Amino acid sequence: MAQRALIVGGGIGGMSTAISLRKQGIEVDLIDLDPQWRVYGAGITITGATLRAFKALGILDAVMAQAYTGEGIQICDVNGHPLHRVPTPVAAGSDTPGCGGIMRPILHKILSALTLELGTQVRLGLTVDAIDSDAHGVSVKLSNGEAARYDLLVGADGVFSRVRTLLFPDAPRPQYTGQCIWRIVAPRPASIERRHFFLGGPAKVGLTPVSSTEMYMFYLETTPKRVPLPESELPRELHRLLDGYGGILSEIREGLGAHSQVVLRPLEGFLLPRPWQKGRAILIGDAAHPTTPQLASGAGLAVEDGLVLAEEVARASDVETAFDCFMKRRYERCRLVVENSLEIGRLEQLRAPPEAQTRIVKESLEVLAQPV
Structure with a gap:
């Protein structure tokens, strides 16, 4: 059995694997x-499957105490008039809610506290410069010149993974999908009892509660990849983009100003072909399957990766067998999320009928609710 592991990347996937x-x-x-x-971004949406993974990780109570949980996605037109509701199925074998939302800094705080509490040795300002795997372990050279040896290495260092480049220098690179996502946190009125999608306008807009008092809004803009804008210009540009939306979106638009903290990111994603491992080093999370947010499952997949990898490492007689079993359990599930998220994004860019977009969401969530 493996005795010592190195995890590269201290985000959601890396911390979940460490725990x-x-x-x-x-x-x-x-x-x-x-x-x-540090952690960047605003809020994140949580699926029922992700809540199930949080429970297995041991953080569900802490998450639910500080986040929003509920069920269903309310589909509306651009003026906020209800059209229909998409169910968010409860994960199979779980008593957790069907969906939720949480601020990224709060989730980071919960995960990092447990990571340290369980005795993980966390070192910051470091990455890997070289990886050499053999039948008995993996040797690494760190970016500070230090050399070390481990039984296994986990690359959890995100969409532009350094570990991926070292293991698979010819691997495909993340591709811009044609969409940018705008996010802003706003006060949550009592009328927003669940997630909302606003469809039928120039772009898909959504609201996700993240606590009893806050929600975040996202706006999925179809555009050639933007030149980065100064932060001071983001509220004015988002105000322009929201022109023509009514109801609560109009209220959010009119509340934008110099005080508003707007986050703008390009959407990039791809699925790394199998294998995700080489010798005793393996990739998880966004390093292997970076997905766009249409199914709100990137964080959940990363947590599941950490849980499954630890199960297989503990069960197998050797690391290579554990990695093979991990791939058998993870590849198709991750492929579904990446490909269906990209397809939903394609339909959004084509301004396909709301029913076509939400059908894939509904079908995907039903699959994700099944056992991992």
């Missing part, structure tokens, strides 16, 4: 390039 491996009694070092171990 899961430590619960199996494996010594874990976790390194992250950011010396402050």
Whole structure:
């Protein structure tokens, strides 16, 4: 059985893997390039399957105490008039809610606290510069010149993964999908009892509650890849984009100003062909299957990756077998999320009828509710 692991990347997937491996009694070092171990972005949406994964990880109570959980997605027209509701099925074998939302910094705080509590050795301002795997372990050279050896290495360092480049220098690179996502956090009125999608306008707009008092709005803009805008210009540009939307979206638009913290990101994604492992090093999360947010499953897949990897490492007689079993359990599920998210994004860009977009959402959530 493996005794010592290195995890590269201290995001959701890396911390989930550290927590899961430590619960199996494996010594874990976790390194992250950011010396402050910061988290970026606004809120994230949580599916029922992700809540099930949080429960298995041991953080569900902490998440539910500080987040929103509920069920269903309310589909509306551009003026906020209800059209129909998409169910969010409860994950099979679980008593968790069907969906939710949480602020990224709060989730990071919950995960990092448990990561440290379980004894993971966290080192910041570091990445890997070289990886050499053999039949007995993996040797690494860190970016500070230090050399170390482990039984296995997990690359959880995100969409532009350094580990992926070292393991698979000819791997495909993330591709811009044709959409940018705008996000802003706003006060949550009592009328927003669940997630909302506003369809039929120039872009898909959504609202996700993230606590009892806050929600975040996203706007999926179809556009050639934007030149980065100064932060001071983002509220004015989002105000322009929201022209023509009524109801609560009009209220959010009129509330935009210099005080507003608007986040703008291009959407990029791809599915790394199998295998995701080479010797005793393996990729998980966005390093292997970065997805766009249409199915709200990127974070959930990363947590599941960590849980499944730890289960297989503990069960198998050797690391290579554990990696093979991990791939058998994970590849098709991750493929479904990546490909269906990209397809929904394509339909959004074509301004396809709302029913065509929401059908794929409904069908995908039903599959994701099945056992991992």
